[in-house]
Amino acid sequence: MDPSTSTFNRSSGGAPITFPSLTAQQLQNLQSIHSRQAHPQSKYAELLAVIEDMGRDMRPTYAGSKSSTERLKRGIVHARALVRECLAEAERSARM
Numbered sequence: 093m094d095p096s097t098s099t100f101n102r103s104s105g106g107a108p109i110t111f112p113s114l115t116a117q118q119l120q121n122l123q124s125i126h127s128r129q130a131h132p133q134s135k136y137a138e139l140l141a142v143i144e145d146m147g148r149d150m151r152p153t154y155a156g157s158k159s160s161t162e163r164l165k166r167g168i169v170h171a172r173a174l175v176r177e178c179l180a181e182a183e184r185s186a187r188m
Contacts, residue, residue, distance in 0.1 A: 145167060
């Protein structure tokens with residue numbers, strides 16, 4: 093078995109379930125995503141959270157981490173979309 097996976101045996105029988113082990117950073121990212129989904133926020137608050145997450149990837153990106161670079165790129169794309177949505181939301185609010 094791959095050392096980067098964990099196995100969970102069901103008490104009711106059946107085949108064991110295998111899933112990848114998560115690092116502390118991955119677990120934190122999943123928890124922040126879950127908390128954002130469980131508690132809807134304004135687009136602006138979501139944008140601030142994305143920018144905060146991007147900040148965590150800056151130093152590893154400079155150090156040459158390819159995974160951090162990819163996460164940073166995805167964060168930039170997500171932030172750009174949120175900026176557009178925030179502007180649209182602000183324009184709608186201004187018209188009312």
